[in-house]
Amino acid sequence: MTHPAQRLDDTVHQRVRLGILAVLTEASWADFAYLRDALELTDGNLSRHIAVLEEAGLVKVEKGYDNRRPRTWVQATRAGRAALKAELSALQELISRVQGAAP
Amino acid sequence: MLQVEVNRQDDFATQSSLQYGDFAMQSEEIRVDRSEAERTILDVQRLRRSTRHALNPIWYPNIGFGLFFIGTALVVFLELGTTAALAYWVLGGTLTMGLVVRYYARVEEALGARSAVFDASTLVLLALVVGVVAANVLAEGDASAFAPTYVGAAGTLALGVVLRDRVELAAGLAIALVATAVAVTSPSEPGAWANLGVGVSLLVAGLVGRERA
Numbered sequence: 250m251t252h253p254a255q256r257l258d259d260t261v262h263q264r265v266r267l268g269i270l271a272v273l274t275e276a277s278w279a280d281f282a283y284l285r286d287a288l289e290l291t292d293g294n295l296s297r298h299i300a301v302l303e304e305a306g307l308v309k310v311e312k313g314y315d316n317r318r319p320r321t322w323v324q325a326t327r328a329g330r331a332a333l334k335a336e337l338s339a340l341q342e343l344i345s346r347v348q349g350a351a352p
Numbered sequence: 353m354l355q356v357e358v359n360r361q362d363d364f365a366t367q368s369s370l371q372y373g374d375f376a377m378q379s380e381e382i383r384v385d386r387s388e389a390e391r392t393i394l395d396v397q398r399l400r401r402s403t404r405h406a407l408n409p410i411w412y413p414n415i416g417f418g419l420f421f422i423g424t425a426l427v428v429f430l431e432l433g434t435t436a437a438l439a440y441w442v443l444g445g446t447l448t449m450g451l452v453v454r455y456y457a458r459v460e461e462a463l464g465a466r467s468a469v470f471d472a473s474t475l476v477l478l479a480l481v482v483g484v485v486a487a488n489v490l491a492e493g494d495a496s497a498f499a500p501t502y503v504g505a506a507g508t509l510a511l512g513v514v515l516r517d518r519v520e521l522a523a524g525l526a527i528a529l530v531a532t533a534v535a536v537t538s539p540s541e542p543g544a545w546a547n548l549g550v551g552v553s554l555l556v557a558g559l560v561g562r563e564r565a
Contacts, residue, residue, distance in 0.1 A: 279465040
């Protein structure tokens with residue numbers, strides 16, 4: 250069995266990207282503005298992190314128009330949901346190990 | 353994020369290129385900032401909970417169906433007849449459900465986020481409706497008054513668990529108490545009293561939930 254630390258994924262193990270995946274596991278779709286407001290980020294910062302997640306295949310991005318208003322919709326892929334679950338599980342296991350090792 | 357401090361040594365373990373390879377060492381000199389990891393997990397849980405609550409304004413259907421069930425009881429108490437009761441159920445039920453669906457759609461539109469079509473709360477709600485209808489059809493005698501109410505209580509409790517909503521859990525317990533009271537006291541119009549109890553429980557839960565939202 251691998252050590253939980255080795256299961257932490259560099260792509261997911263970042264506060265903002267964890268936040269994006271956390272929101273998207275509860276919503277089937279969220280638009281850019283919702284994520285930006287929920288995570289209290291700037292447009293540029295959010296764009297950068299979404300691009301990283303998209304490149305890793307953890308989120309899917311669709312651009313379109315809603316009443317002539319441009320909108321960007323983001324959705325967690327199955328891999329993204331699994332990655333968040335694995336990350337939280339690894340973190341939890343690490344905490345348990347530290348607790349178990351504590352004098 | 354998760355911080356690790358290691359007293360560097362020239363051994364194999366610390367040569368690992370893995371960011372968290374240091375964990376592999378079982379040295380007492382490793383110190384993990386556990387509170388940071390715990391805070392990360394709590395932050396993720398908080399975000400998930402706030403998103404879930406934003407997309408499931410359960411207080412609205414609680415108020416809507418609370419009023420609907422109170423109306424059901426009034427139709428019986430006022431002795432408006434079977435036809436009126438049936439018409440009320442069909443029209444009132446459809447109208448209430450329509451208002452709830454429209455409200456949820458408007459909330460999603462305003463937020464800019466959509467809940468999953470078949471998320472856990474929707475599945476529980478579907479099971480609740482099917483269960484209540486089945487209990488109404490299958491229960492006989494006095495049980496026809498309280499059996500569907502128990503099913504309703506179980507469904508409301510399940511919704512409370514899925515949404516991690518204490519108000520909904522309290523509403524589920526209140527509805528179970530209503531069912532028990534009707535079963536124990538056997539009043540003259542058990543169905544109407546059960547509906548009145550359910551309606552008041554849901555209405556109170558809805559008003560409390562709205563205040564907290």
